Ligand SMILES: [Zn+2]
C-alpha cells in the first residue's frame with residue numbers, strides 16, 4: 001500500500017481511509033470517508049450472522065465504499081436487509097438496509113485495524129445471551145437507539 005504521508009490535510013484523529021477484508025483475503029474493501037456512526041449490535045440476526053454474541057459495525061456513506069478485490073456473497077436476513085460475506089471463508093463484511101441506500105455498515109472487526117473505530121454504544125441488548133456480559137461502560141439500548 002502506498003503511504004500518503006504527503007497529504008497535508010491528513011490528521012490522525014480524523015483518519016478517513018479504512019481498509020479491511022475477510023479472513024482468507026479473497027474479498028478486500030476500502031472506505032474513503034469519515035465514519036458516520038459506530039456501535040455494536042446484539043440482535044438475533046447479527047448474532048447468527050457472526051456466530052458471536054455481538055457484531056460491532058461502523059457506518060459510512062455508500063459512495064465512499066468500494067470492494068477492491070473479489071466480490072462477496074449476499075444474503076437477505078430480512079426483506080430490506082442485505083448482508084454480505086465471503087463465500088470462501090464466511091467472514092461477515094457489510095450490512096445494507098433498503099430504507100437507507102446512501103448508507104452502508106461495515107463489520108468493524110473485518111477492518112485490518114479495528115482499534116481505529118471503537119463502538120460508541122450497544123443496541124438490542126435485550127437479545128443477547130444471558131452469559132454474555134458488557135463491561136465497557138458504553139450506553140446500552142434494549143432495542144434500537146431511539147428506545148432505552
Ligand atoms: Zn474470505
Ligand SMILES: [Zn+2]
Nearest residue numbers: 041042043046
Ligand atoms: Zn443487529
